Amino acid sequence: MTSTALPSSIQGGKPRRAWRNRVFKLAMLFCMFVAFGTLVVLLVDTIVTGWPALSEQLLTGLPSTLPEEAGARPAILATLYLGALVLLFSVPIGVLTAIYLEEYANRERWWNRAIEVNIQNLAAVPAIVYGILGLAFIVRGIGVGRVVLAGGLILTLVVLPTVVVASREAIRAVPDSIRQGAFALGATKWQVVWRQVLPAAIPGIATGSILALSRAVGETAPLIMVGAITYVAFNPTLLGPYTALPVQIYNWTKQPDADFQTLAAAGAIILLVIVLSMNAVAIFLRNRYRKQW
Amino acid sequence: MEAPRIDSGRIAEVSHGLDRSEVERREKVFSVSDLSVAYHGNVALDGVALDVHKNTVTAFIGPSGCGKSTFIRCFNRMNDLIPGAKVAGTVLYHGQDLYARDVDAVEIRRRIGMVFQKPNPFPKSIYDNIAFGPRVLGMRGSMDDRVEQALRQAALWDEVKDRLKDGALGLSGGQQQRLCIARALAVNPDVILMDEPASALDPISTTRIEDLMHELKRDYTIVIVTHNMQQAARVADMTAFFSVLVDDEGGRRHGILVEYDSTTKIFTTPSDKRTEDYVTGRFG
Numbered sequence: 238m239t240s241t242a243l244p245s246s247i248q249g250g251k252p253r254r255a256w257r258n259r260v261f262k263l264a265m266l267f268c269m270f271v272a273f274g275t276l277v278v279l280l281v282d283t284i285v286t287g288w289p290a291l292s293e294q295l296l297t298g299l300p301s302t303l304p305e306e307a308g309a310r311p312a313i314l315a316t317l318y319l320g321a322l323v324l325l326f327s328v329p330i331g332v333l334t335a336i337y338l339e340e341y342a343n344r345e346r347w348w349n350r351a352i353e354v355n356i357q358n359l360a361a362v363p364a365i366v367y368g369i370l371g372l373a374f375i376v377r378g379i380g381v382g383r384v385v386l387a388g389g390l391i392l393t394l395v396v397l398p399t400v401v402v403a404s405r406e407a408i409r410a411v412p413d414s415i416r417q418g419a420f421a422l423g424a425t426k427w428q429v430v431w432r433q434v435l436p437a438a439i440p441g442i443a444t445g446s447i448l449a450l451s452r453a454v455g456e457t458a459p460l461i462m463v464g465a466i467t468y469v470a471f472n473p474t475l476l477g478p479y480t481a482l483p484v485q486i487y488n489w490t491k492q493p494d495a496d497f498q499t500l501a502a503a504g505a506i507i508l509l510v511i512v513l514s515m516n517a518v519a520i521f522l523r524n525r526y527r528k529q530w
Numbered sequence: 531m532e533a534p535r536i537d538s539g540r541i542a543e544v545s546h547g548l549d550r551s552e553v554e555r556r557e558k559v560f561s562v563s564d565l566s567v568a569y570h571g572n573v574a575l576d577g578v579a580l581d582v583h584k585n586t587v588t589a590f591i592g593p594s595g596c597g598k599s600t601f602i603r604c605f606n607r608m609n610d611l612i613p614g615a616k617v618a619g620t621v622l623y624h625g626q627d628l629y630a631r632d633v634d635a636v637e638i639r640r641r642i643g644m645v646f647q648k649p650n651p652f653p654k655s656i657y658d659n660i661a662f663g664p665r666v667l668g669m670r671g672s673m674d675d676r677v678e679q680a681l682r683q684a685a686l687w688d689e690v691k692d693r694l695k696d697g698a699l700g701l702s703g704g705q706q707q708r709l710c711i712a713r714a715l716a717v718n719p720d721v722i723l724m725d726e727p728a729s730a731l732d733p734i735s736t737t738r739i740e741d742l743m744h745e746l747k748r749d750y751t752i753v754i755v756t757h758n759m760q761q762a763a764r765v766a767d768m769t770a771f772f773s774v775l776v777d778d779e780g781g782r783r784h785g786i787l788v789e790y791d792s793t794t795k796i797f798t799t800p801s802d803k804r805t806e807d808y809v810t811g812r813f814g
Contacts, residue, residue, distance in 0.1 A: 417611070421606065421646075422663035423641075
C-alpha cells in the first residue's frame with residue numbers, strides 16, 4: 238500500500254451529516270442577514286433622506302416654523318446636558334450599589350436577596366413607567382418642574398438598574414484570588430475593594446455605564462411625559478425648560494410639511510452620531526483595558 | 531513485632547530536617563488544641579492539636595479532603611472570609627488566642643502572611659504588587675528599598691530589576707509565585723503560610739521555591755501544605771499527616787490529624803499504620 242492511498246470511506250461522497258452541517262450554517266447566515274440587513278437598510282434610508290438637510294443651520298440654528306430656517310441647537314445641547322447629568326448621578330449611585338451587593342451584602346439575609354431580584358426587575362420596566370413616576374414625584378411631588386434637571390433625574394432612574402447590573406458583572410469578574418491575596422497582606426475590606434477590586438473592574442463598569450448612557454440619550458417617551466417641550470428658542474439651562482433631540486425628531490415627524498420629514502431624518506443622523514460615538518468609546522475602553530487573568 | 535521499616539528507595543531522602551528535640555527547644559509560635567472547623571454545620575476537620583516552632587518548616591500532608599488546607603487557613607483566620615465557616619477550639623499565637631473576641635483578623639494577617647496554591651499577583655506592575663502591602667499598612671521608610679529587599683529575599687530581584695514597572699501578569703508561573711512570596715515578605719511578617727505553593731509549577735520552579743524555603747526559615751517560621759510527599763521530605767523539619775475519617779453510620783467524612791512528628795520519623799519509622807501506608811504509596 239502506498240502512503241497516498243486513502244481508505245474509501247473518507248474519500249467517498251459527502252455523508253448526510255456534512256449536508257446537515259451546511260444547512261444549519263446557511264440558516265444561521267440567513268438569520269444574521271435578517272437582523273443585520275434590516276439595520277443597514279434603516280441606516281442607509283435615514284442617511285439618504287436626511288443628508289440634504291444636514292447643515293450648519295441644523296446644528297447651530299434655533300427651531301423655526303419654517304423648515305429651511307429650523308435648527309436643533311437647543312435640543313442637541315439639552316441632550317448633551319442630560320447625558321452629563323445621567324452620568325453624574327447614575328455612575329456613583331450605581332457603582333456603590335453594585336459594590337454593596339457584591340462585596341458586602343450577606344446573601345443569606347432575605348432583604349439582600351429581595352433587593353437583588355428587584356434590581357433585575359427594575360431593569361426590565363418600560364421607560365414610560367419611569368416617566369409617569371417622574372412626573373408624579375419629581376416634577377410635581379418635590380416640585381422640580383419641567384426642567385433639564387428633572388429630565389436628568391428621570392433618565393437616571395431609567396438606566397440605574399442597568400448600571401448596577403453591569404457594574405456587578407464587572408465586579409464579579411474580578412477573581413476571588415485577588416481579594417484573598419490582598420486580605421492575606423492585612424488589608425481591610427475597604428482597602429481590598431477600593432484598591433484592588435474596583436480598579437480591576439473599572440473597564441467593565443465604564444463600558445456598561447456608557448452603553449446605559451447611550452440608551453438614556455435615545456429615550457423619548459419618559460421625556461415627553463415630564464414635559465420636554467417642542468419649541469425652545471433658546472439654549473437650555475439646568476433649571477430651565479428644554480427639549481431633547483429625540484423629542485425634537487419626534488415632533489418634526491408629526492409636521493405635515495415634507496421638508497420637516499427630511500429635517501427629522503437629519504436629526505436622527507445627529508443622534509446616531511452621538512450614540513455611536515459613545516459606543517465606540519465603550520468598545521475602545523473594553524479592548525484597551527481588558528484584563529487577562 | 532518489628533517496628534515498620536520503610537524501603538528507603540521509595541521516597542526521597544529527608545535532607546534538611548532538624549531533630550524533633552532540636553525543634554522543640556525552639557520557641558512555640560503556634561499552639562493548637564482541640565481545633566475543629568465546620569462549614570454550614572458539616573465538620574471538615576476535628577480534634578486537631580499540634581505546636582509549630584520558630585524558624586522551622588512544618589509540613590501538612592495527606593490525601594485530598596483531609597482538611598489540611600482548611601487547617602492552614604485557621605492560622606491567619608482566612609476561614610473568616612468563607613460564609614458559614616465556623617472554627618472551634620484554640621489557636622494560640624505566641625500565647626495569645628487568635629480567636630479571642632477582641633482580636634482583629636486584619637492585625638493577624640499582617641504578621642502571618644500567606645502564599646496560595648495558584649499564583650495570584652495583582653493586575654498591577656511588579657513594583658506595585660510588592661508595594662501594596664506596605665502601603666495599605668502605612669509602613670514608613672523608602673519604598674524602593676523595601677521592594678528591592680523583598681525581591682532579593684525571594685530570589686527574584688536579578689530577573690526583574692530592569693522591568694519593575696512592567697505588569698506582573700507577564701511573568702512566568704514560577705516567577706509569579708516568587709513575586710507572591712516577595713509580596714508576603716514585604717510587610718515583615720513573622721510567619722509565612724504556604725498552601726501548596728508549588729503544585730501549579732514546573733519542576734525547576736518547584737526546586738527554586740523549595741530552595742527559597744530553606745533560606746527563609748532562618749528569618750521566618752514557615753508552614754506549608756503539600757500534596758507532594760517528596761517535597762515535604764525535602765523541606766520540612768516537622769510533618770503532620772492528616773487523613774479522612776469516614777463515619778460508620780452516616781458515611782460522613784471529615785479530616786483528622788493522624789500523626790505529627792519529625793519529618794525523618796514520619797518518612798522512615800512512622801508509628802501509625804495509616805501514615806506508613808500513605809508515605810509508602812499504598813494509599814492516597
